[in-house]
Amino acid sequence: MGSGCFKPAIGTRMPPEPVRLEAALLGLDWGTTSLRGYLMAADGRVLAERGAEAGILNVENAAFAVALNELAGDWLAAHPDMPIIASGMIGSRQGWAEVAYVDLPAAARDLNLYAHDDFARTVYFIPGLAYRNADGVPDVMRGEETQIFGAGTDGLYLLPGSHSKWALVEDGHITWFATFMTGELFAALKDHTILGRMMSDGADNDDAAFVRGVKHGFASNGALQTLFSARTLALFGELPESGVADYLSGLLIGTEITEAGLAMQDISDKTTIISNPDLGRRYLRALSCCGLSGVQAPDGAAARGQWRIAMAAGLLA
Amino acid sequence: MGSGCFKPAIGTRMPPEPVRLEAALLGLDWGTTSLRGYLMAADGRVLAERGAEAGILNVENAAFAVALNELAGDWLAAHPDMPIIASGMIGSRQGWAEVAYVDLPAAARDLNLYAHDDFARTVYFIPGLAYRNADGVPDVMRGEETQIFGAGTDGLYLLPGSHSKWALVEDGHITWFATFMTGELFAALKDHTILGRMMSDGADNDDAAFVRGVKHGFASNGALQTLFSARTLALFGELPESGVADYLSGLLIGTEITEAGLAMQDISDKTTIISNPDLGRRYLRALSCCGLSGVQAPDGAAARGQWRIAMAAGLLA
Structure with a gap:
């Protein structure tokens, strides 16, 4: 396997058909405590999915390349031209590379991908969002924007958790959000x-x-x-x-x-x-x-969001 | 000294005149982390003051009698008839004896003293206050009521700290209070x-x-x-x-x-x-x-409040 810098992959499920025939995108939902990988077809269908406890706080010495190879090395080898897109805290100051936030209002197509080349092939990071409220105080999200774009269209969204996010989507743009601890x-x-x-x-x-x-x-x-x-x-x-x-x-x-x-x-x-x-x-x-x-919302918002953002960016053209 | 169940007294100050000539009341401000004793004249003047880190959480095995003797045994011996009045968490479930709360509105004279006899002489506990807000949710204080009655008359009071208290005094009665953590x-x-x-x-x-x-x-x-x-x-x-x-x-x-x-x-x-x-x-x-x-507020609100409540209760008559 690898250096053993993180715990073994958990939760693997395989579809009946051979995945290598259709795989067109590898999506990584890479957060603080966990990493999930989605092998997707060109139409966004998730062909296979894997998880590892390799969140950015769990990966020692910033060995993110090792962690990625441990999770998905076989998928990458089988699909040499498959693009990789990643969302979440992997793009933060504590992650693999810091990607600047995009200001509101922001649609999926505004999330300009950051091409990260510190790996055998380019990893495209989805930027997080920043918002300044009426008092000029900034708020931020990384990863939730991808789930929101994956979950639906206009409306009010809530992503509860340690740091709950509420967000408003109007005309396909996230126009407001706020973090509640x-x-x-x-x-x-x-x-x-x-x-x-x-x-x-x-x-x-x-x-x-x-x-x-x-x-x-x-x-x-x-x-x-x-x-x-x-x-x-x-x-x-x-x-x-x-x-x-x-x-x-x-x-x-x-x-x-x-x-x-x-x-x-x-x-x-x-x-x-x-x-x-x-x-x-x-x-x-x-x-x-x-x-x-x-x-x-139905399951799978992160993968769907990654696919939509990859499409908007022309990554799957 | 004593059993050594608490740390030695800190902060002793003595007036020029011999205290035993005038001492008429021993006031104890006995809280969670500290104990302070005030030797007071019949007119409420503080003749001497001592402190010890003998708050109710620091006194092992509920050895409150020992703690009191260590702090003020000499004062008590010198004034065999001097009444003792105590405010604060000493009257809580975790203290020496649990004293029921008094409901609002409450004036100093409404704080019916609880005669506690598990000591060489009676210790009079000042009860805390309870208040139910419009939603029927209770709030409580123990000790702050004594400081408020000692600090002045009508008005708005704030006692900041771990659990800040805001209180309103109208016509000599505490009519509202609230705790902020x-x-x-x-x-x-x-x-x-x-x-x-x-x-x-x-x-x-x-x-x-x-x-x-x-x-x-x-x-x-x-x-x-x-x-x-x-x-x-x-x-x-x-x-x-x-x-x-x-x-x-x-x-x-x-x-x-x-x-x-x-x-x-x-x-x-x-x-x-x-x-x-x-x-x-x-x-x-x-x-x-x-x-x-x-x-x-000027210093000494606790002692002044104890004296006022003792007067209202006829303890100094």
Whole structure:
């Protein structure tokens, strides 16, 4: 295999037909903690897919070439002319090469690819996006833009996670987005503040506590004041300790929805959620508690986005 | 001395006259991390003052009697009839005995003392306060009520810290208060999220960064979205890494001021700040950045509050 600088590939699935007959594009979704590779046909169909725990933080000594060969060396050997396109944090300062952000508004065709040649063949990096809000404060994304362009067309998108992103697509352009540190904040509060002391382990499935948190967060004046309620409700015996974690999770998600609505002036659109199914269900539940509607995007947004951006860039012409 | 279950007393100061001639009340400000004792005359004058790192979390095996004797055994021996009054977390579930909260509105005379007899003589605990906001969610304080009654009369009070408290006093009654987890949140974000990675150590005195944070937080739609700006501004070279911690501190304090204003509908009153001078100056600076005015309360609010509550309870009659 290789130098063993990352853990072995996980999750391999092969279509019935021989992939080498059709493969036309290798897409890499290369993030902070994981790397996924998609072998695609000329029409964007995913022929095969592989994953490795070779996110940029897991690859030692910037041995990204080794990691890529370990993941997809056989595919590359079998298809010497197949272009490679990559999205995500691989194009950040901590990644393989830093690619400048593209400013909003940006359509798929505006994502000028960066030709990276520190590999046996060119790897085309998809740039991230930058946005300055009304106060002149910058916000950034890397990788989410590709998923958004892969998921659909116009509308409101939500990509929940450690750093949740909300984004608006109008006339095929991403015109606004904002980052909410909800997931990372939850983890820090749970593990490193007094709120965690009343949380019992396990039993992380108290829907009533979650809903109560969402509603309190959604109706509130902000997170700094409401956080303490996760402690006082438990102190007064009005929330079981087994529900404190779900309550806090709901509280933060409800607050995120409020803040997103304030930032956009309006959040009445149906929100399309791009995420793994569990987290997506959690946010759909929260949206519905707030009288809002959402829908989960089909799987495969990253690969579809890579293919669309490659097409727009003429990489598959 | 004693069992050595806590660290030695710190900060002793003695007046010129022999204290035993006048001492009429021993006040204990007994919190989570520290214990302070005030030997007071019948008119409330503080004759002597001592401190020890014997907060309830530092006293092992609930040896509170030992801690009290180590701090003030000589004072107690010299004044066999002197009443003892205590405020703070000593009256919490984790303290010496749990004292029920008093509901708002509450004046000094409403703080019915709890006579605790698990000591050579009675210790009178001052109860904390509980408040339910419009959503029925409880909030609590223990110790701050005593400082507020000691600091003055009607007005708006702010006691900044790990869990900042804002409180309103009207006609001598505390009629509203709210807890903001600002200080503890700052520590958790700094030490346990991606925001801390760009913070350089030392150099924690960037006033421009602090002011920028305050203004951005004060004008914002909430903390979840603005937090990420502490990273992006540094990423774009628009905030020096030496200023990221001050920026984040300002951002949270500005957000706290906004949330407090929303909770109260109005924050135009001059705010009286009860805290150590450094933290007080920080909040005064922040208030002024938000076009608001504040004033620092004189030292000694805890002792004065204990004396006033003891008077109202007839303990000094």
